[in-house]
Amino acid sequence: MDLKVNDYTTDDGLTVITVEGEIDVYTAPKLREKLIDLVNKGKFHLLVDMEKVEFLDSTGLGVLVGGLKRVRAHDGSLELVCTQERILKIFRITGLTKVFGIHTSIAEAEEKRKDAK
Amino acid sequence: MAIVELAFSALPVHVRTARLIVTAVARRSGVEEALLDEVRLAVGEACSRAVEAHRRNCPDEPVHLELKGEGGRFEVTVTDAVPGEDIAGPGSRTGDRAEGSSGDLTAVGTPEDLAFALANGTVDLGLAVIEGLADDVEISASPKGVQIRMSWPATEAAAAT
Numbered sequence: 001m002d003l004k005v006n007d008y009t010t011d012d013g014l015t016v017i018t019v020e021g022e023i024d025v026y027t028a029p030k031l032r033e034k035l036i037d038l039v040n041k042g043k044f045h046l047l048v049d050m051e052k053v054e055f056l057d058s059t060g061l062g063v064l065v066g067g068l069k070r071v072r073a074h075d076g077s078l079e080l081v082c083t084q085e086r087i088l089k090i091f092r093i094t095g096l097t098k099v100f101g102i103h104t105s106i107a108e109a110e111e112k113r114k115d116a117k
Numbered sequence: 118m119a120i121v122e123l124a125f126s127a128l129p130v131h132v133r134t135a136r137l138i139v140t141a142v143a144r145r146s147g148v149e150e151a152l153l154d155e156v157r158l159a160v161g162e163a164c165s166r167a168v169e170a171h172r173r174n175c176p177d178e179p180v181h182l183e184l185k186g187e188g189g190r191f192e193v194t195v196t197d198a199v200p201g202e203d204i205a206g207p208g209s210r211t212g213d214r215a216e217g218s219s220g221d222l223t224a225v226g227t228p229e230d231l232a233f234a235l236a237n238g239t240v241d242l243g244l245a246v247i248e249g250l251a252d253d254v255e256i257s258a259s260p261k262g263v264q265i266r267m268s269w270p271a272t273e274a275a276a277a278t
Contacts, residue, residue: 022133024129024132024133024161024165025129025132025165025168025169026129026130026132026133055136055157055158055161057158057161057162057165057243057246058162058165058241058242058243058245058246059165059243061242062242065228065231065232066232068228068232069228069229069231069232072227072228072229086154090158090246093245093246093249093250094242094245094246094249095245099228099231
């Protein structure tokens with residue numbers, strides 16, 4: 001299945017990136033390009049919705065880490081929405097749960113963002 | 118003993134095909150459904166590593182997989198043809214891989230540090246995933262290339278039929 005990547009920006013300035021399909025060595029470049037494109041457009045607060053991601057490997061993790069590095073350079077943020085155990089397991093194995101904020105829903109992420117302001 | 122062998126061109130798109138085949142053979146070999154995701158991911162990581170290594174060094178050489186069901190285990194061996202490919206950091210190519218060669222991920226502080234470590238190869242997320250998922254892993258380097266052998270429990274009855 002090909003990777004589908006779409007985005008929208010909320011009134012609050014949070015850019016939500018919805019990802020659907022398999023993120024692997026073949027498809028990860030598409031997500032990387034999207035993240036780079038958004039940063040180049042001045043979108044520095046990103047939320048990647050991974051609820052429809054069917055597969056994620058280390059190439060995908062590397063792309064997310066690279067995206068986080070890019071937005072941090074602009075005092076931005078890159079957080080995730082994920083409740084799928086098989087995807088969360090990969091973040092736990094690699095210790096990346098300490099690096100990314102991981103939320104159970106877009107609404108929860110938005111709520112926490114408002115609380116932090 | 119049931120053996121399936123597979124060779125594929127070092128193209129990222131074929132890693133998905135390899136994952137599908139390995140998952141099907143693992144299921145057929147009696148690997149529990151709950152473990153199939155782990156098999157798929159770990160083998161995908163090993164294949165991605167091999168593909169990347171081939172693309173840098175010998176793009177025309179195929180990547181080899183051997184899938185074996187015997188003795189209550191399902192074993193997968195991914196073999197590349199890149200003797201110079203570093204799997205454990207600078208200077209650690211020959212012999213068995215040293216313990217913890219995926220890099221100490223917990224020691225990497227900021228995303229900037231982690232991104233740098235990923236870029237220079239001191240941290241290998243792929244190996245970390247393989248080590249975290251495979252029931253048994255053995256990584257060895259020889260003058261012919263690198264072999265990653267992984268195995269999981271399987272029911273012998275299914276493997277024999």
